[in-house]
Amino acid sequence: MMASEEHPLITEYRNWSQESERLSRRARKVFPGGDTRASAHYDPYPLVMEKGRGCHLYDVDGHEIIDFMNNFTSLIHGHAHPAVVGAVSEQVAFGTAYAAPSLNQIELAELIADRIPSVEQLRFCSSGSEATLMAIRCARAHTGKEKIMKMEGGYHGSYELAEVSLVPYPESRGALDHPSSLPVDKSIPNSVLEDTVICPYNEPELAKALIREHAVELAAVIVEPVLGSMGMVAATTEFLQALRSETEELGIVLIFDEVITLRLSGGGTQAMHGISPDLTSMGKIIGGGLPVGAIGGKRELLQIFSPDTRENVFHASTFSGNALTMAAGFAAMSHFTDAEAKRLNWLGDKLREGFNLILHQNGICGQAIGLGSLTNLHLTDEPLHDSRDTLKGIAAAGHISRLLHLGMLRRGIMSAGRLMYCISTPMGEDEVTAAITALNETLIELRPFIKQERPELLAM
Numbered sequence: 279m280m281a282s283e284e285h286p287l288i289t290e291y292r293n294w295s296q297e298s299e300r301l302s303r304r305a306r307k308v309f310p311g312g313d314t315r316a317s318a319h320y321d322p323y324p325l326v327m328e329k330g331r332g333c334h335l336y337d338v339d340g341h342e343i344i345d346f347m348n349n350f351t352s353l354i355h356g357h358a359h360p361a362v363v364g365a366v367s368e369q370v371a372f373g374t375a376y377a378a379p380s381l382n383q384i385e386l387a388e389l390i391a392d393r394i395p396s397v398e399q400l401r402f403c404s405s406g407s408e409a410t411l412m413a414i415r416c417a418r419a420h421t422g423k424e425k426i427m428k429m430e431g432g433y434h435g436s437y438e439l440a441e442v443s444l445v446p447y448p449e450s451r452g453a454l455d456h457p458s459s460l461p462v463d464k465s466i467p468n469s470v471l472e473d474t475v476i477c478p479y480n481e482p483e484l485a486k487a488l489i490r491e492h493a494v495e496l497a498a499v500i501v502e503p504v505l506g507s508m509g510m511v512a513a514t515t516e517f518l519q520a521l522r523s524e525t526e527e528l529g530i531v532l533i534f535d536e537v538i539t540l541r542l543s544g545g546g547t548q549a550m551h552g553i554s555p556d557l558t559s560m561g562k563i564i565g566g567g568l569p570v571g572a573i574g575g576k577r578e579l580l581q582i583f584s585p586d587t588r589e590n591v592f593h594a595s596t597f598s599g600n601a602l603t604m605a606a607g608f609a610a611m612s613h614f615t616d617a618e619a620k621r622l623n624w625l626g627d628k629l630r631e632g633f634n635l636i637l638h639q640n641g642i643c644g645q646a647i648g649l650g651s652l653t654n655l656h657l658t659d660e661p662l663h664d665s666r667d668t669l670k671g672i673a674a675a676g677h678i679s680r681l682l683h684l685g686m687l688r689r690g691i692m693s694a695g696r697l698m699y700c701i702s703t704p705m706g707e708d709e710v711t712a713a714i715t716a717l718n719e720t721l722i723e724l725r726p727f728i729k730q731e732r733p734e735l736l737a738m
């Protein structure tokens with residue numbers, strides 16, 4: 279293949295999705311790069327969807343696709359769950375947002391507070407980004423300190439601090455015991471880098487030492503209990519416990535970012551680990567498919583938002599607690615029980631087992647990791663315990679992971695471009711088996727190309 283020629287498997291994808299390609303050319307005229315959301319984009323162009331129902335998506339070329347992406351883990355019930363459709367239809371006839379309290383706000387807040395013991399009070403907002411931002415502002419106002427510690431490879435939304443050191447580039451990330459604060463792009467001001475202390479993930483002793491070193495200036499430590507964007511690396515209980523004990527002793531606010539992980543059990547990962555953070559940021563599943571966020575935690579901390587508090591933190595936000603999201607969220611969360619979370623986690627275990635077996639049988643380096651209903655496929659056999667490891671894996675896989683993603687799509691399985699899969703409640707063993715079968719067929723198709731283009735991915 280000449281360098282300028284298109285890869286035959288990309289041509290295959292184009293032939294299979296001609297209407298999507300036609301629309302993507304049209305989209306390029308109005309959207310930079312043809313898309314309106316970086317995370318949902320993949321090359322050569324993403325499939326254009328027409329509708330969704332249950333665990334299926336239907337694209338404009340007429341393909342039925344099992345949706346293992348679920349809008350980046352947020353659609354716990356997949357698409358158009360009857361209870362959510364009913365609640366939203368009923369509510370929309372009575373208006374969408376009142377800029378006034380409503381009963382369904384209180385009901386959803388009570389449901390969440392009942393399930394998560396560390397959440398005594400909460401505030402709704404419109405996105406997970408806003409939830410982590412408000413948690414940080416709460417911690418700063420409460421402690422009177424400015425710096426925030428975040429994890430290397432951690433993602434907390436679409437604003438500057440939330441993305442510092444999202445990608446730990448090897449040439450500039452520094453030593454593991456003192457990682458550098460890296461801008462994810464040229465939009466990040468130096469002042470934000472200076473206010474952000476980066477902590478290595480899953481390294482309890484190094485984390486403790488860093489927290490001690492910066493204690494006088496640290497307002498908060500924020501952590502994802504499963505490192506999502508960088509490949510679903512689960513934190514160990516020992517690591518989270520180290521963050522808890524050290525912050526507690528030093529008067530630093532500990533924030534669990536459970537925007538993704540709340541789907542893993544009724545009480546989130548904090549219930550699974552038996553650790554109680556001071557604040558929890560939430561989003562995704564609690565909105566029933568509509569835009570949402572929430573910050574919850576100890577009453578004494580949340581009081582900083584109270585209009586009754588002198589020098590309160592001003593949290594406004596036009597669509598906070600809007601009636602439509604509240605109705606959808608309450609319906610979705612009422613139908614998401616602890617037993618369902620366990621079933622989805624069990625299906626997630628099956629998916630990882632199946633993927634790992636297929637990789638092994640096909641003699642391709644790789645592993646499926648994750649926790650419960652959250653899975654990420656990595657084309658490397660090296661151990662993966664932080665974002666430095668997963669980044670190394672991404673580099674080693676090169677363009678093969680992109681071809682794998684497109685190959686799975688052609689076989690009716692949708693994941694995130696970074697090969698993240700999650701389970702929704704309409705799924706059962708049949709869907710998991712379909713994904714495992716699709717991986718087998720995709721690897722059989724890919725093998726000759728791997729042999730020629732990336733032979734180091736062939737297992738010895």
Ligand SMILES: Cc1ncc(COP(=O)(O)O)c(C=O)c1O
Pocket residue numbers: 350404405406407408410433434435436502506507535536537538561562570571
């Ligand atoms: C862990 C985590 N925190 C925060 C966010 C930001 O949420 P949103 O995209 O709703 O702003 C995300 C989004 O994927 C996330 O994964």
